[in-house]
Amino acid sequence: NKVQDTSSLFIIPGAIGLVFFFGAYHFLTRDYIRSFKTKIIKRIITFFDKNLAYSATSYIPQSQFVNCGIFKRSPDRYKGDDLIRGTLGATHLEFSEIHAEYKTEHSDNGRRRRQWHTIFKGLFFVADFNKHFKGRTIILPDTAERIFGHIGKMFQSWNIGRGKLGKLVKLEDPEFEKLFAVYSDDQIEARYILSTSLMKRIVDFKNKSKRPIHLSFFQSKVYVAISYNKNIFEPRIFRTLFDFAPMQEYFEDLTLAVGLVEDLNLNTRIWSKQ
Numbered sequence: 469n470k471v472q473d474t475s476s477l478f479i480i481p482g483a484i485g486l487v488f489f490f491g492a493y494h495f496l497t498r499d500y501i502r503s504f505k506t507k508i509i510k511r512i513i514t515f516f517d518k519n520l521a522y523s524a525t526s527y528i529p530q531s532q533f534v535n536c537g538i539f540k541r542s543p544d545r546y547k548g549d550d551l552i553r554g555t556l557g558a559t560h561l562e563f564s565e566i567h568a569e570y571k572t573e574h575s576d577n578g579r580r581r582r583q584w585h586t587i588f589k590g591l592f593f594v595a596d597f598n599k600h601f602k603g604r605t606i607i608l609p610d611t612a613e614r615i616f617g618h619i620g621k622m623f624q625s626w627n628i629g630r631g632k633l634g635k636l637v638k639l640e641d642p643e644f645e646k647l648f649a650v651y652s653d654d655q656i657e658a659r660y661i662l663s664t665s666l667m668k669r670i671v672d673f674k675n676k677s678k679r680p681i682h683l684s685f686f687q688s689k690v691y692v693a694i695s696y697n698k699n700i701f702e703p704r705i706f707r708t709l710f711d712f713a714p715m716q717e718y719f720e721d722l723t724l725a726v727g728l729v730e731d732l733n734l735n736t737r738i739w740s741k742q
Contacts, residue, residue, distance in 0.1 A: 509701050516726050519554040526551035527564040528592050536684040536691035537604050539587050543568035550701045557735035563593040563725050565700055590696040595734055600688045603654030605661055607683040610649040641667045647674055661685050673731045677724055
């Protein structure tokens with residue numbers, strides 16, 4: 469009992485100290501992060517193009533995330549920040565960081581336990597494609613074929629778990645087919661959208677980004693989800709501002725996102741909306 473009493477003398481003050489430390493850390497870094505985004509990130513964005521506007525606390529609404537049809541689960545928890553929107557050339561675009569999650573609950577010795585699972589975390593991009601699509605065409609990372617080869621293709625054709633997404637679209641570009649699986653509820657329109665040049669641009673973008681990417685063409689818009697395992701535009705608190713490496717990362721991430729307009733050739737108006 470004396471040992472327990474003695475240990476509690478150290479544990480309780482230690483716990484209070486940790487709570488105080490993390491509370492003070494959050495309070496002190498909150499203003500620093502807000503100031504950093506306003507002064508640094510906003511300047512980097514306006515350097516790219518003065519037609520781009522930045523909001524540190526706004527993000528793509530959940531309705532657009534769900535509407536694109538890329539992810540088969542609807543989020544139970546949805547948040548984001550760092551919204552960038554504007555017009556580049558003839559293309560209106562907007563993108564932000566998004567973290568979408570779903571929850572599961574189970575019983576553990578009579579107690580209800582809740583767990584959160586990530587649906588998507590990364591950069592979510594929406595741009596005008598200047599064509600009204602009759603159906604929906606979705607491009608997903610082709611993990612099945614890379615892992616299981618021809619058997620993976622068979623699983624894809626069964627369309628397991630994709631609901632009303634549509635049927636697998638077979639294309640003639642072997643490099644594209646190795647990286648992506650395409651589903652659509654309008655096979656003719658899907659092939660019309662995915663021209664040889666567009667497929668090459670998507671492959672080039674995938675190789676350049678080196679990240680999992682998903683695309684959706686629906687209701688005159690193109691949606692692109694680029695997965696990240698970090699908060700892209702958050703300052704590195706424990707790295708000095710004189711270290712150029714974080715600035716270079718912000719610049720490269722932004723270049724990748726803004727470059728989508730050029731990479732997907734969105735400013736070339738080969739179609740007209742109905």
